[in-house]
Amino acid sequence: MINVSSNLLASSFFAYFIATILAWGSFASKQKKASLKIKKWERISIIVAALGFLLQIGYFITRWIAISHVPVSNMFEFTTFLGMMIVLGYLIIYLIYKTNIIGLFALPTAMTVIAYASVFPKEASPLVPALQSYWLKIHVTTAALGEGILTISFVAGFIYLLRVVDQTKSSKKTFWIEFVIYSILSTLAFAIVSYIFNAMNFETTFSWVNETQQEQELVYHMPAIVGPPDGEIVKSSHSFKPIVEAPSWMNGVNAPRKLNSLIWSLLMGLVLYIMLRLLFQKRIGAKIQPYLKNIRPELVDEISYRSVIIGFPVFTLGALIFAMIWAQEAWTRFWGWDPKEVWALITFLFYAAYLHLRLSKGWEGEKSAWLSVIGFVIIMFNLIVVNLVIAGLHSYA
């Protein structure tokens, strides 16, 4: 069953990939002439994306059966689910606005998230007592759905920026657009690097004293640029030695290894970015912009705003209200200033500020679009950094 499930996930990933290509293909040819044929390709792209979504639902259900609890209980399962919710958010927006523009970037974003998920351990992990509750299904899925819809706000906002920011000269704005692209490339690089080193069977085993003061072994599957603090190599498949040690204040589970992966991703992301820059001979934003010239900025601005309107209540319900109800049952108190809780509150406050700025201060268009990018950064921060650097009750992986 678990194999069936993995295959379904792989096929859905492939479907998203095809749908992305179809979306860009139909979109790029629309520049030249608007014909019925292109409209048809756009439809096919949506259908393939929806098919991918169904396949992923299939993955979800079969994995649920295989491990006999809802598969959102570790980093791999949760992050995969988040990718699925991004696709769902995109499909919802398509149903409302009947435009495939969002798919151009929503599908790649979802794929990047799923690729990121795939490097975490995929074994079925049993539920510790704190997680044995029906609130696991309710809280985690609702929170992820909210985050997925809010991600669509980022996608639309980012398209807006790519569309309107002046690319004829370099500025702070173009720098930050490139920075966002670089970050996405780094996430992608993370997945690629993991696969390559896994395929090469890279393995270094360190012994070290972990954050709970226990002596432990830590296995790296990538060459260690950053070793554990005071770690010693027990055995290694290669002669590569750590250049520096991870700072000891990093408290996440296996933090040194995660930091090492992060550094690899950032480096490889840079390599990917430079390759693309050399290929295009200009900023990537400048390369993309002409393709988007037929997009009405007002429309993507409205979609971005609308996604916040739809996603904000869902996020609040899932990540704060359901979370508090469950925390009261499981941890004896509805609020305990756990880092993950605090960052959910920060996300909530941020989008509250977004809405007030938009409604009362007239922050529409570009300002609003930048905010939606920051909102996404906060969501990703809560997913990645809070688990990597900050220990807490939520660090399950």
Added chain:
Amino acid sequence: MIECECGHKNPIGTELCESCGKPFHEETEQKLLDMRYEGVARRSKTYQTTIIDKIWNFFSSVKVGIWIIVLTLIASAIGTILPQEMYIPPNVYPAQYYKEQYGVVGYIFYTLGFHNLYGSWWYMLLLASMGLSLIIASLDRVVPLYRALKKQSVTRHTSFLKRQRIFGISRVPNPHETIKQVEQKLKEKHYQIRKENGNILAEKGRFSRWGPYVNHLGLVIVLIGAMLRFFPGMYVDEVLWIRDGETEAIPGTDRKYYLKSERFILETYDQDDKKFQEIIKKVGNGIPKNYQTDAILYENKNVGIAGAEPKLVKLKQQSIKVNHPLKFDGFALYQTSYKLNEFHKMYFKLEEKETGKTFGEIEVDLLNPKSTYNLGNGYKVEILEYFPDFEFGDKGPTTKSKIPNNPAFVFKMYTPKTKDGEISFVAIRQNLEPFGENKFKMTFTKLDVRNVTALTVRKDRTLGVIAFGGLIFMIGLVQGMYWNHRRIWVQIVGNEIWMAAHTNKNWYGLKKEIDYVIKDTDLTKPQDQKEHKGEVA
């Protein structure tokens, strides 16, 4: 009072006539009207002299509100850089701990008081000002807005219509017939229609305008609920340790309730479990599956009677597990911690060293040892001294705590052969004879252990208030976000039909609806006056 040309009397400070919408301050003819809060007279814009006015104006400003949100956001984020005091080990000095663990950063973090950020006076002050801002900013707007939406008339001033974002003029052969058609279409879209002299005001979803104020009210209730915790009696947070088989008074209940723990159970995942074999192989055995205390709850019927023994009546029997607290009378007992295999009883035999003959066994309850154990026939053992948690300190043998982690005894053994008694010191794997060679010794035979469970005793009377606030907040949020307040004005002006429309958000949806409404009529499509021209979708 400002009297409009339509005859309606508006409060001072009104921007747009509450009835006909005529703007009172004509700046530029072309500019779109600022429709926020319908141009009503708000207290904050009208009275600005006294101290009260100034405080009111400060907190009614959305700009100030946003600053409070942003400051709270930044402060909250700073608090997560290092663990808060409540998450560091309980047996360390915070000042030292932060410095040693996190270096300079830790030192600064601690010195600035960030180790207890969420309980600091200034964080409280931020939350309080957020509450104040929520109340004042809402009141400042909701009352006049309600008035304006209630007073609005169907027929609007032409400069009001013209300066709406969506506006269009059509020349039609038969205006009255067209208006009839439009009215029909609007009804199909569930608009409520008001008519006056052949003009139409179609409106729907007005209740969504109250959404923000409802959700703000919900938040205020939540904040009040959080404040209530500081009142005595609202909040109980205690820990109850119970050994297997023991009955204890539940702290915080004034001896009204007692709890017996029949046993504490810890279960781990079975390594033969096919599903999870892989991960168990990797992280090792001992992934916990269940923490459970089988408990019986009693009520003490003699509570309040001075000096009376508790009279216990069984109320409830339940297995307390994580996620399944035992609830009674506003209290909840949560499984929070445990200790396995605490020493319970030790058994010793009195033995003659030379012959190996034994003369009876004593059973020492480690929490409650007797001073004398009579074995009959002149055999007797006294416990002269007992060290439950033995340690050899500077001043000789001593005990670290009252918990029997490492019990040690000074026995005095009396037998017919040794009438004056012999003294022996017995600890785990130790048997000393401080006053010379003895004839008899105490031989350890066995040890009884038992588990100890730790239950958090919690009573939180603020929960109801907070849950209620949360519910109101969620209702307000959905009400304001998932519905839109849309209005469409259709008016006959001379021999033209003027059409204008307004929504508080989601203009795309409104435009789609207008497209539907004017389809198959002689009306031309009204324009979005905000949209850039010359661009296609």
